Amino acid sequence: VGVLPTIAAPSQWDELDSGQRLALYPLKNSWPELSDIQRRKWTAIVKNFPKLKPEEQAKLQERMSAWAALNPLERERARENFAS
Secondary structure (H helix, E strand, O other): OOOOOOOOOOOOHHHOOHHHHHHOHHHOOOHHHOOHHHHHHHHHHOOOHHHOOHHHHHHHHHHHHHHHHOOHHHHHHHHHHHHO
């Protein structure tokens, strides 16, 4: 398990910088529903987004889109499966 930054992630979409908004765009509609911990995790994940190859960026955003499409129960199951 990685260490999360202790600084809170922006709670409002408009508080993200333009690079973060670009990288996290698949989560735009879900952003207000995410917990602070989830926002910190996602902002940490995309910290190096600009350094990724275009195909890696696309793959990451595809996974974000898939995650955003899950309902809360499906997300919980996905977390449990990932943890095991």
